[in-house]
Amino acid sequence: MFDFIKTQVIGVTTPTVDFIPTAEDLPAFCARVSNPDNQKNFDTAAGLLKYCMRVGHWSVFDMSNIVIEIEAPRDIARQVLRHSSIKFQEFSQRYAVAQNFVIREARLQDTKNRQNSIDTENNYLQEAWKLKQEQVLNLVRENYQWALDSGIAKECARVILPEGNTMSYMYANGTVRQWITYLKVRDDLGVTQKEHVDLARKIKPAIIAHFPFLEELMEK
Template sequence: MAMIEEQLPDRIFENPGVTLRPISEGAEKWLYRPIQCLDHGFVYLVDYTGTDLSVVDAARVSYGQGTKSVNTAEGLIRYLRRHVHTSPSEMVEVKFHCKMPIVVARQWVRHRTANINEYSGRYSEMLDEFYLPALDDIKAQAKDNKQGRGDELPLDIRQEVRTRFAEGYRRQYEDYKWFLDVGVAKEIARLGLPVANYTQWYWKIDLHNLMHFLRLRLDSHAQYEIRVYGEAMARIIKDAFPLSFGAFEDYQLHAISFSRLELDVLNANQWPMSRIKADRVVSAGIANKREQAEFIAKLQKLNFVL
């Protein structure tokens, strides 16, 4: 027994009170505190297992030493994140209750590393709640991006779009209720409802895969409607696991990586340079036009393009 105890983290002997599980004060303050998202949605933290120190303990089990101090914990967490050693972060899990439009849920569920239990439209009536975009969020199709928004639309067009959305939602939900009233099964009656209808689920995921989700969904190119949920979860995770989230921000979220072709262009030229010259040297070294544009954007962040 003594040999086993020697391998346990010192902190579990310091406060033998209500629980021996590691507690994150930052996570505790977010439990069951909803953050509103869009017009009818929300995100809140239901539960969590582990803390930043749990990541460290998992990493150090390979040589049998528990966490010694927060300072060394931060250094190790940053090392793990910097060198993409991800399995220790997978030992920490979080569980959210989320309510979102079905169109957002369909994007969200593409992240297949989570456990999900969703509201059942076969068992329960679908909610009379639909996402109605704000006027500022109704824009034209982007000219250079087949899946994004672009320029502003005239105000009268945007107002008419909202009016037609609202009227359509009302008619579709009235039809849905009529189907139910005449005895149509819920699983069939719901077929006429739009993807703007709200659903909700419990969503459980480990910390590493949550950060991967956030890296994609916090990006400026992500659809606004799902980015709102990413921002809400990021607020919670930043408080719950500050050391891990800080390393994630520094080495992934706000970092820049370069391909071999990009490094070749960087090493072969003197920087900074004008935009005209940069376009010329980049196109000479990289054939794909989208890659060229992405590389120019990186160079602009570094102030390498004047």
């Protein structure tokens, strides 16, 4: 019911010369700029990139970009936008009508860690919270549509839309280095909000599909 966050890689820096086989091989090729005799040794590319990551030779990972499509509630999208090194293009409620809304789960406040929330098996609480949100959304949909039908500008009508129940779409463009940093920061349940952790954990395999060397390292 609450699995509404979606993501996919829609673009990766791709070599335009025939002798660089894959997207993963491009940063390895660039890493060997000072060793031209061995620059086309792609058999050890993954090992080289793992080494660069372990010892902190981060500039290598600035040589490739990844563009990711993200679908998430606006409150989570706001958290993603805080990663200012990554560049974003987001769905605008000024120009288009918001149509997709979601119901969110109830979790309990962690009294020992204000950054954390705790899953609850209280079905009554979940159903009651669902009902409260549905009541809000029914009223919002009615009044939002009334505003649009009355000729009120979308940029004005949107002010009544609830951030946490309104879905947003964005494209996020970052270097491999920036995405590694993002995943290290956001795949941290108990520090990062649960929904954002879910997003990070969906982004991770999408990136690893294009940069397999990351799989082993990102598990640590």
